[in-house]
Structure formats: C-alpha cells, structure tokens
Amino acid sequence: MKRRTFLKGSASVLAASIGHSVHATASPRDIRASSGTAQIAPSDYPQTELWAYNGQVPGATLRFRQGDWLEARLINDLQEDTTIHWHGLRLPNDMDGVPGMTQEAVAPGASFDYRFQMRDAGTYWYHPHQNSVEQISRGLAGVIIVDEDEQSDVDGEETLVLQDWRMTEEAQIHPSFGNRHDMSHAGRLGNYVTVNGQPEVKGSYPEGARVRLRLVNTATAKILRIALQGWRAWVVALDGMPLGAPYEAETVEIGPAQRVDLIADVTAVEGDEALIASVERGGTFVLATYAVTKGSTTRPAPAPLPPNDMPLVELAPARTVPLVMEGGAMRGLPSGAVWKGEKMDARALAEAGQFWAFNAVAGMTDAPLVEAALGETIRIPMQNKTAFPHAMHLHGMHFREVMQDGSLGPWRDTLVIHGDQTREIVFVAENPGDWMFHCHMASHQMSGMMNWIRVKAT
Known part of the structure; x- marks a missing residue:
C-alpha cells in the first residue's frame, strides 16, 4: 500500500484521508443547514466553500441509546428548500423527510421539528432528500449511532465517514450538478476522498487492541472497496443491522449510503502500522494510519451483536x-x-x-x-x-x-x-x-x- 498525494495542476485531484470520529452524547436541539467554509483540502490549498450542518463537515455524530427519543429542529439557512432524511431508521412516516411525500420541503428561513424513538441499535446517517445531488455533494451529511444495551468488548471506536468530492484545481466544489453525463453514466463521481472531512489523520493503538470500526459511505455515486492491513477484522453489522454470525474479511465493498460495522483486532506489531485503505483502479491508497505501540492483549473471535427486534420473514406467503x-x-x-x-x-x-x-x-x-x-x-x-x-x-x-x-x-x-x-x-x-x-x-x-x-x- 502507498500513500496518495494531492495532484496539482489537474482537474483530477486525488487524495484520501481520515479523521477521528466526532462523538455527541445527545442530539442537538437545533440542526442548522447553512453555507460556510472548511479546510478539507491540504493546508496549502484555500478553504472550500461548503454547505454544513451546524458549521461542520460532516455534521455532528448524534449518539443515543436504543429506546431514546430524537428531538431536533431543522433550521434552513440555505438559499433553497431542504429536509432531513434519517437514513436506515425505522420511524413514523411523517418523520422520514421526503418532500412532497411525507412532509413539505423546509423553505429558506423556515424550520421543521423531527421527533421519533430509536427502535434499532446500529450505525445510521442523516442527509437531505431535496436536491440531493447538490446538497449532499456540498457537505450536508452526518452520522447517527444508536448504542446497544450491551456494550461491545472493545478498546476503542472509530467512525469513518467517507465522502467523495468533485473538486476544482482551486479546491472548490465543482459546479457540475445534474449534468447529463453524470445522469446517464455512473453518477457524480468525484476526484478527492475525505474521511470525516479531513485531508489526513493519524492515530495509534497498542498491539492486540480491539476496535469497532463504523464505515459510512456518504458519496452520491462512488462504490468503495476498503482493505485492511495489520488488522484481523470481522463484519458484525450491515446497514446498522447485526449479523447472526460475524465473518472475517480483509476487504469490504460499501456502496453509496451503505454502512459496514467491523470488530477489528490490531495484528501489526509494535513499531509497525495498522492501515485502512481504498482499493481503486490506480492502486491501493492508504486512508488511515494507526501507529502500533507495545501491547499483548489477545481475544477470541467476537460474539454477534445483540439483534434488533425484526419481523419474521417467511417466503411461502410472499x-x-x-x-x-x-x-x-x-x-x-x-x-x-x-x-x-x-x-x-x-x-x-x-x-x-x-x-x-x-x-x-x-x-x-x-x-x-x-x-x-x-x-x-x-x-x-x-x-x-x-x-x-x-x-x-x-x-x-x-x-x-x-x-x-x-x-x-x-x-x-x-x-x-x-x-x-x-x-x-x-x-x-x-x-x-x-x-x-x-x-x-x-x-x-x-x-x-x-x-x-x-x-x-x-
């Protein structure tokens, strides 16, 4: 694996990076959608003009216990209509955030109150369902974590929010929204990948540490293939829902809007690195680097996460x-x-x-x-x-x-x-x-x- 560099002098700017997850202990009462700037490109580039929830990209991670209630007011400070769709959550229909179907679009200067209970533990996310290509591509996305009643036996947790940006040479969002090539081909594929809105982040874990990795693909088109090196990893949940039998994986495919939860043990030794990378046409590029320090903890394979209360599916009467x-x-x-x-x-x-x-x-x-x-x-x-x-x-x-x-x-x-x-x-x-x-x-x-x-x- 090799590190990716930010290529200057070309519209095909390539980069990949990772940031630590942002944890919130509760839902903020107000979620304000507005324009602003952030340093998502390397520091030798100017800040990028973005749209953000409460001034940060990605928006704050909203964290709950199963059974808690989300109470949030969307305040629209954009110059166009918007909504929030709470992706993957089983909620009342009038809270689903689809304009013209479950609610009226929230006009500029207006607000809308969302209130519903968290039925299911798992990893979810929130984003607009109005003019989605542009609004998500400009930065409007955030993660929801609903913790299980029984906590996983882990030493750490990383929520990795992956976004695929289409950037100009000046590190600005390319204004090619809704062009016919994107619509008739693979969609709005970008040229610059961030994790948690950061150009590069490094961390560290001791040998043998067990980490819960929550991968969230917020891109509007890009299918990501994520590889792990220096880890032994098990897939424990998909799209928030626990698997009855976790399975080992060295790579995972994660399409737009999908989530993958992994329990991963650090197998790299002291002085080495545990890596998370993106496998692409041009090679395998490092997204995250965790320096490995001295440690000795070893554990058996993880047990399944507690299941959510899902309906019985029978094929015969379907x-x-x-x-x-x-x-x-x-x-x-x-x-x-x-x-x-x-x-x-x-x-x-x-x-x-x-x-x-x-x-x-x-x-x-x-x-x-x-x-x-x-x-x-x-x-x-x-x-x-x-x-x-x-x-x-x-x-x-x-x-x-x-x-x-x-x-x-x-x-x-x-x-x-x-x-x-x-x-x-x-x-x-x-x-x-x-x-x-x-x-x-x-x-x-x-x-x-x-x-x-x-x-x-x-």
Missing part, C-alpha cells in the same frame, strides 16, 4: 412484484418509457433529463410500485439490464436478500446491484405509510430511478 431496470449510456431506452403519464422515445426522455426507467416508467408515478397490506410479505426480484451499478434503497423498513439457494441474507436497507445482475429482496410491510424506493446514486434518482411503496395502515 407476493412477488418484479422490478426491471433499464436505460443509461451504452444500453439506453430503445423502446422509450412513460414519463409523467406520457409514452416518450429516448430522445424526448433525454431532453427532459430522464435516462433510466423502472418497469418502463421514468420517475415518480401516481400509483406505487407496490401497495401492500400491513404485515404482508413482498418479494421484489430486481433485474439490472443497464451497464452500471445501482444502489437500491428502501425507506422505512429493512429487507433481506433471497439468495440463489433460497436462504435469506442479512438485513439491509441499501443493496448494490451491478450491471446485468439480478438480485431479489423480501420484506415485511410492517411500517404504514408511503415510502420511497429508489437508486441512491443521486444522479440516477433524479433522472428516472425512483418509485414508491405504499403500506396500508389497515
């Missing part, structure tokens, strides 16, 4: 609703698609900024993809006929993947489906309301890949 993804560059929409109730050809769709379709329909529909009775089990096989990956996210509920052998995978709220892949999910419609179901590559969402699911209260 109703199947297929979803076919089409469009984008290289494949296109040769048969056209319906947009806003009108059948249109590919050229007309492109002129309207629509490049993708679910079941031959682009964008939001009047009728939901699924209308489910409360407690009904729904299976959705998702066939990706496009050339690009898509990170499908369900609001309000978690799902399990139906594996090829008929077994059920771990609970998740976001699943990456690569080009020409078919993957199937199943969920229990346990949470009444209208819920978004969309690609979390934000450029894809805005250009066709969004739909919704209705769970009837009675």
Whole structure:
C-alpha cells in the first residue's frame, strides 16, 4: 500500500484521508443547514466553500441509546428548500423527510421539528432528500449511532465517514450538478476522498487492541472497496443491522449510503502500522494510519451483536412484484418509457433529463410500485439490464436478500446491484405509510430511478 498525494495542476485531484470520529452524547436541539467554509483540502490549498450542518463537515455524530427519543429542529439557512432524511431508521412516516411525500420541503428561513424513538441499535446517517445531488455533494451529511444495551468488548471506536468530492484545481466544489453525463453514466463521481472531512489523520493503538470500526459511505455515486492491513477484522453489522454470525474479511465493498460495522483486532506489531485503505483502479491508497505501540492483549473471535427486534420473514406467503431496470449510456431506452403519464422515445426522455426507467416508467408515478397490506410479505426480484451499478434503497423498513439457494441474507436497507445482475429482496410491510424506493446514486434518482411503496395502515 502507498500513500496518495494531492495532484496539482489537474482537474483530477486525488487524495484520501481520515479523521477521528466526532462523538455527541445527545442530539442537538437545533440542526442548522447553512453555507460556510472548511479546510478539507491540504493546508496549502484555500478553504472550500461548503454547505454544513451546524458549521461542520460532516455534521455532528448524534449518539443515543436504543429506546431514546430524537428531538431536533431543522433550521434552513440555505438559499433553497431542504429536509432531513434519517437514513436506515425505522420511524413514523411523517418523520422520514421526503418532500412532497411525507412532509413539505423546509423553505429558506423556515424550520421543521423531527421527533421519533430509536427502535434499532446500529450505525445510521442523516442527509437531505431535496436536491440531493447538490446538497449532499456540498457537505450536508452526518452520522447517527444508536448504542446497544450491551456494550461491545472493545478498546476503542472509530467512525469513518467517507465522502467523495468533485473538486476544482482551486479546491472548490465543482459546479457540475445534474449534468447529463453524470445522469446517464455512473453518477457524480468525484476526484478527492475525505474521511470525516479531513485531508489526513493519524492515530495509534497498542498491539492486540480491539476496535469497532463504523464505515459510512456518504458519496452520491462512488462504490468503495476498503482493505485492511495489520488488522484481523470481522463484519458484525450491515446497514446498522447485526449479523447472526460475524465473518472475517480483509476487504469490504460499501456502496453509496451503505454502512459496514467491523470488530477489528490490531495484528501489526509494535513499531509497525495498522492501515485502512481504498482499493481503486490506480492502486491501493492508504486512508488511515494507526501507529502500533507495545501491547499483548489477545481475544477470541467476537460474539454477534445483540439483534434488533425484526419481523419474521417467511417466503411461502410472499407476493412477488418484479422490478426491471433499464436505460443509461451504452444500453439506453430503445423502446422509450412513460414519463409523467406520457409514452416518450429516448430522445424526448433525454431532453427532459430522464435516462433510466423502472418497469418502463421514468420517475415518480401516481400509483406505487407496490401497495401492500400491513404485515404482508413482498418479494421484489430486481433485474439490472443497464451497464452500471445501482444502489437500491428502501425507506422505512429493512429487507433481506433471497439468495440463489433460497436462504435469506442479512438485513439491509441499501443493496448494490451491478450491471446485468439480478438480485431479489423480501420484506415485511410492517411500517404504514408511503415510502420511497429508489437508486441512491443521486444522479440516477433524479433522472428516472425512483418509485414508491405504499403500506396500508389497515
């Protein structure tokens, strides 16, 4: 592994870095979205103009115990509408933060009060669901940690918030939001990666230390492959939900909006380094370096985390609703698609900024993809006929993947489906309301890949 340098004189500025997690003991009463500046590039570059929650990027980590209540007021000091979506949390529908569906957008100068209980322990995050490509890309994101009643036997914890920025040579956010190349290709891919908004951070742990690593991908398009060296690591939770059986991993893939929790033991020896790195086309680049000091603690493999209270999933009575993804560059929409109730050809769709379709329909529909009775089990096989990956996210509920052998995978709220892949999910419609179901590559969402699911209260 080698360190990445910040390349001058090119629009392809490359860097990767890490910062220590920012811990809050409780939710702040006010969460203020506003513009400002921060030093996210190396110190020989100017500060970057950003949008931030309470003046910091990423926003403060909001920390709770399972069963606590979040009470927060979003104050909008931006010059455009915004909301907060509490990603991955099972909460009441009117708290989900989707403008035009669960609440009105919060206008400049206005505010909105959120209040709900933390049902599930785990790692979650919060971000806007209004003009998501730009607002997240400019810095509006933060982490939520809900601690289990039983604390893990660890010596430390690192919350690593990964963001992929598209920067100019002057270390400013590139203003290319919503361009057609991003919408029709892989999304708004950046050229500068930070962890916790910092250009470089180092830490230290003793030999044998056990650390809980919470990885959160807040990028709008980039799929990250994270490698560990000098650690022995077990994946213990995905998208906040504990695994019944942790498994060892030297690398993990984490798509946009996904979270991965690891319990990792330092195996590097005194005087060496324990590294966390990003595996990319151009090589493997160090994100975090922890100097290793003298120590001797050794432990057995970690036990599973305490499970959350999740519904029983039975495949036999499930109703199947297929979803076919089409469009984008290289494949296109040769048969056209319906947009806003009108059948249109590919050229007309492109002129309207629509490049993708679910079941031959682009964008939001009047009728939901699924209308489910409360407690009904729904299976959705998702066939990706496009050339690009898509990170499908369900609001309000978690799902399990139906594996090829008929077994059920771990609970998740976001699943990456690569080009020409078919993957199937199943969920229990346990949470009444209208819920978004969309690609979390934000450029894809805005250009066709969004739909919704209705769970009837009675």
